[in-house]
Amino acid sequence: MTAAAPAEPSRASRRGEFWRRSYAMTVKEFIQLKRDRVSFAMIIMIPLLQLLLFGYAINTNPRHLPTAVLLQENSDVGRSILRALENTQYFKVTHVVRNEREFDRLLANGSVLFAIEIPANFERDLRRGDRPAILVASDATDPVAAGSAIGALNGVLQTALRYDHGIPETVLPPFEFRTHARYNPAAETSLNIVPGLVGTILTMTMLIFTALSVTREIERGTMEALLSMPITPVEIMLGKIVPYILVGFIQAALILSIGILLFGVPLLGSLSLLAMLSTLFITANLAIGYTFSTLAQNQLQAMQMSLMFFLPNILLSGFMFPFAGMPVWAQWIGEALPLTHYLRIVRSIMLKGSSFPDLYFDTAMLAGLTLFAMAVAVTRFRRTLD
Numbered sequence: 001m002t003a004a005a006p007a008e009p010s011r012a013s014r015r016g017e018f019w020r021r022s023y024a025m026t027v028k029e030f031i032q033l034k035r036d037r038v039s040f041a042m043i044i045m046i047p048l049l050q051l052l053l054f055g056y057a058i059n060t061n062p063r064h065l066p067t068a069v070l071l072q073e074n075s076d077v078g079r080s081i082l083r084a085l086e087n088t089q090y091f092k093v094t095h096v097v098r099n100e101r102e103f104d105r106l107l108a109n110g111s112v113l114f115a116i117e118i119p120a121n122f123e124r125d126l127r128r129g130d131r132p133a134i135l136v137a138s139d140a141t142d143p144v145a146a147g148s149a150i151g152a153l154n155g156v157l158q159t160a161l162r163y164d165h166g167i168p169e170t171v172l173p174p175f176e177f178r179t180h181a182r183y184n185p186a187a188e189t190s191l192n193i194v195p196g197l198v199g200t201i202l203t204m205t206m207l208i209f210t211a212l213s214v215t216r217e218i219e220r221g222t223m224e225a226l227l228s229m230p231i232t233p234v235e236i237m238l239g240k241i242v243p244y245i246l247v248g249f250i251q252a253a254l255i256l257s258i259g260i261l262l263f264g265v266p267l268l269g270s271l272s273l274l275a276m277l278s279t280l281f282i283t284a285n286l287a288i289g290y291t292f293s294t295l296a297q298n299q300l301q302a303m304q305m306s307l308m309f310f311l312p313n314i315l316l317s318g319f320m321f322p323f324a325g326m327p328v329w330a331q332w333i334g335e336a337l338p339l340t341h342y343l344r345i346v347r348s349i350m351l352k353g354s355s356f357p358d359l360y361f362d363t364a365m366l367a368g369l370t371l372f373a374m375a376v377a378v379t380r381f382r383r384t385l386d
Helices: 011-035 037-057 076-087 100-108 122-127 143-151 153-159 189-211 213-220 223-227 233-262 271-295 299-316 328-335 338-352 356-385
Strands: 065-071 091-097 114-118 133-139 176-182
Touching: 065 076, 065 100, 076 091, 076 114, 076 122, 091 100, 091 114, 100 114, 100 133, 133 143, 143 176, 189 213, 189 233, 189 271, 189 299, 189 338, 213 271, 213 299, 233 271, 233 356, 271 299, 271 338, 271 356, 299 328, 299 338, 328 338, 338 356
Parallel strands: 065 091, 065 114, 133 176
Antiparallel strands: 114 133
């Protein structure tokens, strides 16, 4: 007698097995996600923190922009105009200067976004009905911030001297503003965006390159061979960072060349100074990325940390939104980001022709952030070895 062939499972049985296996796989993934607490925390906390942070910090209509004032005469009319300017809430007088050299210097080094000059004999000409002019110079390397504030000046023309006596009543305002948009008179967006893209692209690529460096060694199993060699943590870090400095330098040169040749972005300052400070910026990002690689347990976590750091750089550095329009607490966060300082450096050198003394603060901040990130990276790497 021949043995009976086993019965094929029914369609309902096969469907049941499919759902049981799918359910088991789902449970397994939840368990694995629960064990990977860093990734789980990022999934929950990153959207919440970024929503709260950027929702309050980002403002496309900036107010209280730093302004310098050059008073060629001390009169009641001049003071009335200054009060009217501040009442617009677009301007905040942070410097009262004595001469045109200081007037130009504050604009050149980025200490102020606006500089207002009230000329000598202004009140006399005003009372005679000669319609004297007030010079308003703006730093147009950020056209968004400059444009909205200059647009508010029309209201100032109508209200500045409303309560001053002895001013002739005319159909036209008794004086006029002459605005001068410096460094980008045509308000071309490319002159603002292209230099910023240099820092943005370098931040993204340099972070990702080095953030994966240590975790890649661990996941491939080559870290043990590396540790068996007579090499210190500092030497390992330098060996991993130096090749990418060259890569970043080539990237920066390529982007700048395209910006100059295709978009007509000027290079008014020193090319060697720009190259030196770009190298410092690249090193800062590589050190931060290396720090992430020592904190992460795998390449996924390293990538998540890099993206978590990259987004604030984009939104709080002044690349997409005016830096001066953010709240003070958001500006403090922005000052701790390398891209904030590099944007000021690259725009100042290319569009203003600034020299090293004008960039001293931002250079010092970049150097400090680089040294801090390197110290944390070496410390964390030693703990990883232990």
